Amino acid sequence: MRKDDGLQIIMGKRKMTREEFFKEKENLRELRSQMSFEEKIKALVRLQEIALRWGNKKDVIVWKL
Amino acid sequence: MKRALEVIIDLKEKGLIKDYAIGGAIGALRWTEPFFTYDLDIFVILQEEVVLDLSPIYEYLEKKGYSWQGQWIVIEGIPVDFVPVDEIGREAVEKAVEVDFEGLKVRVIVPEYLIALFLKAGRDKDMRKIEMLLPKADQQKLVNVLNKYGLTKDFEERFGHHEKR
Numbered sequence: 001m002r003k004d005d006g007l008q009i010i011m012g013k014r015k016m017t018r019e020e021f022f023k024e025k026e027n028l029r030e031l032r033s034q035m036s037f038e039e040k041i042k043a044l045v046r047l048q049e050i051a052l053r054w055g056n057k058k059d060v061i062v063w064k065l
Numbered sequence: 066m067k068r069a070l071e072v073i074i075d076l077k078e079k080g081l082i083k084d085y086a087i088g089g090a091i092g093a094l095r096w097t098e099p100f101f102t103y104d105l106d107i108f109v110i111l112q113e114e115v116v117l118d119l120s121p122i123y124e125y126l127e128k129k130g131y132s133w134q135g136q137w138i139v140i141e142g143i144p145v146d147f148v149p150v151d152e153i154g155r156e157a158v159e160k161a162v163e164v165d166f167e168g169l170k171v172r173v174i175v176p177e178y179l180i181a182l183f184l185k186a187g188r189d190k191d192m193r194k195i196e197m198l199l200p201k202a203d204q205q206k207l208v209n210v211l212n213k214y215g216l217t218k219d220f221e222e223r224f225g226h227h228e229k230r
Contacts, residue, residue: 032098038167041166059135061143064068064142
C-alpha cells in the first residue's frame with residue numbers, strides 16, 4: 001500500500017480518497033463525451049471566447065453558432 | 066455552424082465534391098469531451114482525383130461571398146479547411162456516419178479512422194486526441210484499419226499493444 005493511498009481529499013462537505021477523486025473525474029469526462037454534438041460545439045465556442053479574451057490567442061475566430 | 070454545414074452539403078449537391086465527412090478535431094469532438102480547436106476540417110473526395118485541385122471549391126465559395134482569413138476560408142463565421150483525401154482518408158469518408166446537428170444530417174468520421182488519420186499526421190496534439198478517442202474505438206475495427214494501412218508498428222511504439230490497453 002502506498003503511503004498516500006489512505007489520504008482523504010476534502011471539498012466543502014465532501015470527503016473522498018484520491019482514487020475516488022480521479023474516478024469521479026473520469027466519470028465526468030465520460031458524461032461530457034455523451035453530450036450532444038450541438039452542446040459540444042457550444043462548449044467549444046465558449047472555449048474559443050476564453051482563448052481570445054484571456055488566453056492571448058489573437059488569431060482565434062470565435063465561431064458563429 | 067448549421068449554416069456552414071449547409072454550405073458544405075450544398076457543395077456535394079452541386080457536384081463540386083463527390084463526398085465529404087467532418088474529420089480533425091471536430092470529428093474527434095463528436096466522440097470525446099469538448100476541447101479547444103480553431104477550425105473545422107472537412108475531408109473531401111473530389112470529383113477528379115488525377116490532380117488534387119481544390120480551386121473549383123474555393124472559387125465557388127468566393128463567388129458566394131466567403132473570404133479568406135489567414136489560412137482559412139470563413140464560411141458563415143466558421144473557419145474551414147478542406148482536406149483532399151488520400152487512400153485511408155477516402156475509406157474514412159466512405160465509412161463515416163451520419164450525425165444530427167440541429168436537424169441537419171452531417172457526416173462524421175468514426176473513431177477508428179480518426180485515430181489512424183491522427184497517427185499518420187503524427188504531431189503531439191494529434192497523439193493527445195488519439196488518447197481521448199481510444200476508449201471510444203471498437204478495438205477489432207481499429208486493429209483492422211491499422212493493419213490495412215501499415216500503422217500497427219507506429220501505434221504500438223507510441224501507445225503500447227492495443228489489446229492490453
